[in-house]
Amino acid sequence: MSQEGNYGKWTISSSDESEEEKPKPDNPSTSLLPCAGQRAAYEPRYTCSEARKAAHRRKISPVKFSNADAASDAKRQKSGSQEELGWCLSSSDDELPPEAQQKAAEKVVVKEEKGVSSPKDNAAPRAGNHGPPAHHVLEEDEYETSGEGQDIWDMLDKGNPFQFYLTRVSGIKAKYNSGALHIKDILSPLFGTLVSSAQFNYCFDVDWLIKQYPPEFRRKPILLVHGEKREAKAHLHAEAKPYENISLCQAKLDIAFGTHHTKMMLLLYEEGLRVVVHTANLIRADWHQKTQGIWLSPLYPRIAHGTHTSGESATHFKADLISYLTAYNAAPLQEWIDIIQDHDLSETNVYLVGSTPGRFQGGQKDDWGHFRLRKLLREHAASTPSAEAWPIVGQFSSIGSLGADASKWLCSEFKETLATLGRDTRAPGKGVAPLHLIYPSVENVRTSLEGYPAGGSLPYSIQTAEKQSWLHSYFHKWSAETSGRSNAMPHIKTYMRPSPDFSRIAWFLVTSANLSKAAWGALEKNGAQLMIRSYELGVLFLPSAFGLDSFRVKPRFFSGGQEPAASFPVPCDLPPELYGSKDRPWIWNIPYTKAPDTHGNMWVPT
Template identity: 55%
Template sequence: MSQESQHGRWSISDSEEEDNIIPPTPEKRSFTPSIKPNLESKPSKITTILKQKPEQSPNVNVNLNVKEPSAPFIRSEARQAAHGNQINPVKYESNPSPALKRKRETDEAGWNLSSSDDEETRPSVPKDEPKKVNVSPKKKKTEHTRPPSPHGACYYKEEPADFFETNLSMNDMYRFYLNKVTGIQKKFNTGALHIKEILSPMFGMLKESVQFNYCFDIPWMVEQYPPEFRDKPVVIVHGDKREAKARLIEQAKPYPHITFCQAKLDIAFGTHHTKMMLLWYEEGFRVIILTSNLIRADWYQKTQGLWMSPLYPRLPVGSPGLAGESPTNFKRDLLEYLEAYRAPELADWIDRIKQHDLSETRVYLIGSTPGRYQGPAMEKWGHLRLRKLLREHAHPIQNEERWPVIGQFSSIGSMGLDKTKWLAAEFQHTLSTLGRAEKSLPTPQPQMHLIYPSVENVRTSLEGYPAGGSLPYSIQTAQKQLWLHSYFHGWHADVTGRSNAMPHIKTYMRISPDFTQLAWFLVTSANLSKAAWGALEKNNTQIMVRSYELGVLYLPSAFNMSTFPVEKDVFSGSASSKGFPVPYDLPPHRYSSKDQPWIWNIPYTQAPDTHGNVWAPS
């Protein structure tokens, strides 16, 4: 079976189920920099086949049996400076700029792409591992006091002096914040947060912390803590195995206050993708659930989001175990999520949470943990957990079929040969659920808009083509689901000043036909993939989830509202506003006839990016 697209004619395999694939070792992906242009390198077979300009519609036959490059595939950006056999997608036309590399480590020779391609890639280089950089003779190496840029010495701009001046006078009713972005107008960083501010004494006198994440640059992470907290105990919860785990531990050797907790990943292609901070203060306890990895590039020129809990006070000694629960059962659900790790390293933290009052929480926790679940356990995790909460706590809406669903994400997994395999079946069913209202007749499903950056979005971004390294939609996955691209809308975020800061945030919502009212809103680590959200099996009697994910769901009922009004001026600073700060423009902008989704492992060589470079994976 074959289909036409702007990438040419693609042959479609009859078998694309993840379970039919022999899994490689699920190690992290990554890239390393090279400042010197490599204009004489031989293109790979993929590069040779797909050499045409992205904006054109070449008549190309893509053979699914193309042999992949025989390089190891390393997913963790912070750990590969000494490795050879690397891909170098960025070629330099004029100005030096980021060079991106991304690999996946396997035990076998060669590498394979997971069809559940929801893992992220972002660069970072640890201080304790020397970085080999080839500098063009005409350019002198720039000295930096910060950790070296993974994209080269000329990549990171210095933040202005007032960049870290925290101003949370904006409406914090929802406690939903964007990250600060370097290179945008100051007003668009008002009320936004940087990791240095999150960990600062402004929010509490820190005693200990836990960092759950996917990618780590430990030296950089340590520097984000203020000096007075820099030796406080930190537990790192990760999913690394074998060589990647050894490199992570090696990074931490200079820091005796850091210990590790390895998340169990027993299902192929699963990842520890959750991003959360547990912060224990002298004054109490706080939870941060976010979308950023703990690496420099994620806090630089990408759009990220986070939910910051209130400061939870300690309960009186002798309080019962169920004390301090919120109307959203957040305490119970957080404890259940942590207990799912089955990790002794988290036992003390579970006890600490039990000793604090979380009753002020107004969001619901949506988690994924690896496993196959049946019976009542099916509704504990993944998209069935979201469906349960929308059924029980969302308000029914008149003419709800006219209220579209929006999904926005930074990576895409294998959806199947047509929309009925997962997306428009079980997943859209979940996103379309609103209350318990019984329907005498079947109602049509609402429209679904999927927001994912186009090639032009990436090319014209603050980072240029290297921003696409954090948008890992592969040609191997895309060619099997051309039907999906008809759903796509571009990334436009003028309302937040972040149109040129590519999204690593992931959000899902149900919105009114005029895009002024929200039925619900979710910010999460979960991309658009079955690995993240789970997929039904055995005639819908079982759900299988591959990865750890975590997010928070905003429901109007928890705020004594029927719907959330959409905030028209996100950075108005109005403390009385009840408007929800949706982090991109509404209504979404459908792809034009010339637009195409960003695919990270094919070349874009006809039009240079904002740094004068082209993208040529080899």
């Protein structure tokens, strides 16, 4: 559907939900293609959101920046102005009126680079296409692991009691990848002799995934747990068919606009079991130049036969993980439930926070979603003097429909959860517990390592944004100088409660859950029922599980052992920086043609 308004002309879908939070179409869309016959060249091999498809197309066939007023545009770029970078939702006096914006847009010469062969042809594009080759750059495996032998063990075992990591990023200084992990590291034989694995995720590139396993493990049994339906499911099965060792498990999604968004690995070794909870899709783009989070469990030993021990931790992680897997009600997962039962998870020091689809009442309300987080914070977070002054910081890569104003969900039930600190916590009043929401601006995306295509993993749509312009007053820029990753766009999702001076945090959560009611749940029936649409999973770090009252904030994420071991490596800068008057949140499905990105391209999504 084509529309034209104050923000220019764009093509949008009709859903109110973010792309990442709505079901994938039964028939993969061809709306982004010059013609359906070129679909193989312009769409990824895996099913994904429309935003991801647009980014994939623009990497293959970039729209080069060309403007009659190039000199003045360059001057604006140098000064950092976003005055004409794209859309706006405010009414400040220094913005161009709609008519002037339209005239400025007409000056742009949209020059789309052609000459792209099908990815399956493994052919380079014609000379003159300054974008990445269709197959070689987008699909080829070009990574190195983080280290060899003892180096990885040292990284995992020394000076990191939290076992929280970021993913390796291509194109940044080596020191900012020190201690970071690639998926090849996680699947490395240095971690154990793999027997079988289960991969829970939203998006799979099966061929790419298999190549991430060491050659000696590529024929070991792999279970893919997914949420695909109908034709998308058939497509995934077709992708997996050449691999006899792959089996698939479909997660039931009985509520509209729900997704299987959980990102977890279960790795069974001859030496034991490991659980990995992370934020990356199983596609190359998510492990290349994006900021992702990873929690690695200890290597859980098998419980010796005849030993009378439950293998449970103080955080009840084992029981909660089994409850989460049981909620799928899927036969293929029973084997993994039995495997977990047979292992000792007592060394776990994090809490599991999951979401599963359904409508929950009574005591079941506390089992899932943000009510699960509220229960853990009430029972295990330390009560803090003047807790109402401690800010709330949330950071995410996608946003759902949150209602006509802040009181509908964000600053009522959800904020009440995030503001909970101990049993004596009162519901947050107006103006207390400041709320800082970190979401990349247009300028963040434009100046990123990937340029505008990085915005394909930030599927906030114009139709959703226009309905909740009130939300944008809470927005803060993405900044990660502490980890050297300000230019690596975040797909990580974190929530935390820092002190007013941002030197300490009361708790930290890394999760797959974005800012949406679909992910976290929303109350129904006058608060008697919690409705959740999606599967999500995260781990909660509470100081009490580490014998502390609070965590110190680690000044530099990759600074090694210079700070006390209890310093938590927060992956974004604190305090967050509020959007300036000309900053705008990234919206994926409208064009940005007033300034080039780091590759000299514009963003024209359709």
